[in-house]
Amino acid sequence: MIPRTCRWLASALLMTSTAVVTADDISSSERGRRALSVPMPALSEAQMEQFADGRSLFNQMWVIAPSDDDDIDGLGPLYNSLSCLACHPGNGRGHAPDGPGEPMRSMLVRLSVTGEHDASPRPHPVYGAQLQELAIPGVAPEGRAEVQYHEFELELVDGSRVSMRKPDIVLRDPGYGDFGHTLLSGRIGPALVGMGLLDAVSDAEILQWADPEDEDGNGISGRPHWVVDEAEQRRVGRFGYKAALVTLRDQIASAFHEDLGLTSSLAPTESCTVVQTACLNAPSGGSPEIDDVQLDVVEAYMQWLAIPKPDVSADPELVERGRILFMDARCHECHRPQMRTAADAEPALLAHRLINPYSDLLLHDMGPELSDQRPDGDASGSEWRTAPLWGIGLADSVADRVGYLHDGRARTLLEAILWHGGESEASRQRFMELSSGDREALLAFLRSL
């Protein structure tokens, strides 16, 4: 851990200006519909070809097996969507339904049951780790998740009122018997910004900012999510809302497996539980359905997506004021403005880069209001990985509807900030005390990212 004084100094130095440190060769100034979809300018012709192949697969609508198009078949038997793009429109974030009558189109629900004798929670014995609402012909879908909201208003110190909504997820139409007492966690698709660069950050770089015992006494105790990988190595998780996955490749394979029902060398068996016999006996699209070359190009696509450059042009003074307020409210204690990728990271284009993810990739207790009451690996229900903020100002540009926070309950950045609790309670209080002008400045700073 960096000593308290040094850490504060490092933060201050990092935040002394809105300077963009992301180099031109891996970033983009696009702010429109394609803002999160363009390749890094530095790509060679060969890398561009990989990028294009990966993009094709990322955008691909997958097909139920058997099919003449055996390069793209194997969807399901149980699945949540037909393509990656469905949950990440424009490579941005998904959204939650606005009420029980609307199906989940870019959101899913994770499931688990509590372990016996205080053991860790485990996937649902019948339904698995994720509710899959869709199924191929001949296989029953697992059911349907509805979101109901408790609407309320929050009053800020200056008297402004903000409409908020707290979701309650209810499972309907069980396809394989009663759901029983199941722990649920709604998850919208996250934005896909800088995934390769986050993959290229070393464990040591993340651990520099960890402070699990809050030794610096600032009320913030970020801790790594330690994950033991297949080689029995302890690694720092960094992908997913709970940082439960270590590498980008793990994240991609997991999404293909759980969300689309596609097997790969990293997840070689279909996503069916032992009691889902029709699912187990359904036609397969191959063994595996996604081969390693396909996995390679999707990984390359994620790696080669350009990082959006911050844009202060709308009102530089307002954005600068917002940046200072962001720091004053100590948001940057968790939304770490800068980190460095490893010198030996692969691919070389991403190595030894100073980047601006606005995340420490650590778990923080966000308080009971944001808790899903569902532990995930070593992370408790109330612990969440600090969400990277780079590109967050482009959310509305790349998609028609967006949500914020893990379950999309927040419809705006303002609502998202006001849901912060736990370790970030002091920052939230500070934000609530701001004048409307200062709040707008801080939001303008976020929108500039």
Place this chain on the structure above:
Amino acid sequence: MKPKSFLLALCLLWPGLSNAGTVNVMTSYPQPMLAVYQQAFEQANPDLQLNILWRRPDDALKVLTAETSDDVDVYWTPSVRTFQALAEADKLAPLSLDNSDLPQLIGQARISDAQGRYHAAEIAGYGMLINVAKSADHGLPVPQRWQDLQHDQWRDKIALPVPSEVGYAPMLIEQLLQARDWSAGWNQWRRIAANSRLIGRGAGFVSEQVLDGRVLVGLTMDFFALSSLEDQPAYRFVYPQQTAFNPAHIAIMKSSSQPDAAKRFVEFVLSVEGQSLLQHPDIRKLPVRPSLYRDGKLPLNPFTSAGSYDYSHVLGLARREFNAMLFDAAITLPHEALSMAWQLLDDLEQQDAAGIDSNRLAELQAKLTHWPIAEPADDDPILLACAARHDDEAAAQQCDQVKQAWHAQFAARYGEIITELRALQSSS
């Protein structure tokens, strides 16, 4: 289990069938377009949900013509040949729509089935995505016709899709062959190709080549280009005076177990609301409803601008594979030599005329622009073999052997011309 019992069990198990409020739509449209229609349709019809079954057209045709096909209510996709085949196989139900306000023709070309079994649901046009700002920097005027791209000032500044690799390219090539004559059309493509980078992948890749600044002009379809552009004055999409419009269609399957629900989706797609969705920034296709052109916001009204436009889809589909094979033989495989020959010829033409044997140069130009392959008849065995190459190994071999032979012929000719041009160059 007997087949009928199995099918019944399947119907009971499949959510799309167990729920009477679900319309099962088979399509090959991309996710962004489907997301827009799915949300709008379900919002307008709260008692119905859209269940998407995605298949590429050839795969869909196999499934939809199989004895025990999946239960599909609506087929909706941009593939004229698939609808023609489904209609011929008697798989489509009469639409019985009130479509009196929907035109059936663009110019002289019919866009919907004369027997009312499938209806045009949107239109996409071919054209040029141009980086006008950079073109101006190079002193290049904005091209208005395909022919404008033949000038050597466009050398290495064009992205041209390869028809054997890029799905929309065969019609791009064919439309010029039909508009001009066979030989003139192919010569024009050879000349444009000599100035071009050939793009053999991803339909959206041509637009990207322009937007990334790798080329100044990309030959593509309007929606690929326009969905990539947002108020970017540096770029413009131009429909050439002579171009082609490709209609996509929608139909109700004869086997649909819920034709009323299916019809509601078809009517929604063709309604003012459904057609307006085509201008969503992720879609950008042209509507089939003329009233939507009245405000002048759409880039082109094909119904009023087509004039005497006529395009035979029957002819185009019949020689689609033949043309793709011929394009590879004459252009893709010997592309370096083709480009080099034209470059040498252009350079010599621009040299001081006094130092050049102009008669010899004219002979070589005539040799380069001589098109040696005759237009195939409907029953040409090579045309038929190429048309069957995806389903018949022997036909594929026959088509490929001809391709190799023609490639050798074209490569030898380009090689000879290069040698003679170099000799002319050194003697001047």
